[in-house]
Amino acid sequence: MRLLTLTLLTALSGLAQAAEPLSIDVHRDANCGCCKAWIEHLQSNGFVVNDHVEDDMSAVKQRLGVPPRLSSCHTGVIDGQFVEGHVPAADILKLRQQPDLLGAAVPGMPAGSPGMEYGDRRDAYQVLGLQREGGERVISDYPGN
Template sequence: MRTHLRLLALSALFMSSLAQAADLIPIEVHRDANCGCCKKWISHLEANGFKVEDHIEADMSQFKQLHGVPPRLASCHTALINGKFVEGHVPAEQILALNKRDDLLGIAAPGMPMGSPGMEMDGMSDAYQVIGLSKIGTDVVVAQYPAH
C-alpha cells in the first residue's frame, strides 16, 4: 500500500511539472554573444513565465532590419513572439499585454534605460517608455515607467 501511495505521489508531482512546463510562454530572443544585460533580461523573462529560446546572431543590425525594427526604436536585443517583435529591455508585463494589441507590429524600450529589466543598477533608474509600432508606422506609447 505504501509503495502504491508513493507511486501516486510521484505521478502527481510529475504531471504537475508537465502542466507547468506546458503553461510557459514561448519567446525567441536574438542577441549578440557578448551582451551581459541580454542574459539578465532573459532571466527576467524566465522568472515571469516565459520559455526562452536563445539565439546568438552575428549581425544584429541586419536581423532588426529583417524583422521590421526601426532604428529609432533599437536597443541591444530583439525578441520575437507570435509574429511580433519585442525590442530591448521591455518588462514582461508589457510583452504579455502585446497579445491584446492587434494594432501593433511590436514594442520597444529604446536604448538601454537604467532600471529596466536586465539593466538594474543599485536602485537607480531612468524614466522610460515602452513604445509600440502601429501597423501604419506610427509610434504609440503603451507604458511609462518613472525614474526612482
C-alpha cells in the same frame, strides 16, 4: 449529463491551455551581459526563451522591421510581433493583446529596466508600440527616481 460533462471537459481544456508557458525567441549578441539578464527576467516571469546568438544584430532587426529609432541591444519575437530592448514581461503580455501593433520597444538601455538593474538608479522610460502604418503609441510609462 452528457452536456455537463462536455462543458466541464471544455473548461478544463481551456485551463490547461492557459497554464502553458509562453515561448519567445530572443536574438542577441554573444557578449552582451544585459541581454542575458533580460532573458533571466523573462524566465522568472514564466516565459520559455529560445536563445539565438547572432553575428549581425542589425540584419536581424532589419528583417524583423525594427526601426533604428526604436533600437536597443536585443530583439525578441513572440506571436509574430517584435519585442525590442528591455521590455518588461508584463508589457509583452499587453503587446499580445494588441494585434494591430508590429511590436513593442524600449529604445536605448534605461537604467532600472529589466536586465539593467545596476544600483539604485532608475531612469524614466516608456514602452512604445509600433503601429502598422509607422506611428507609435505608449503602452506603458515607468517613472525614474
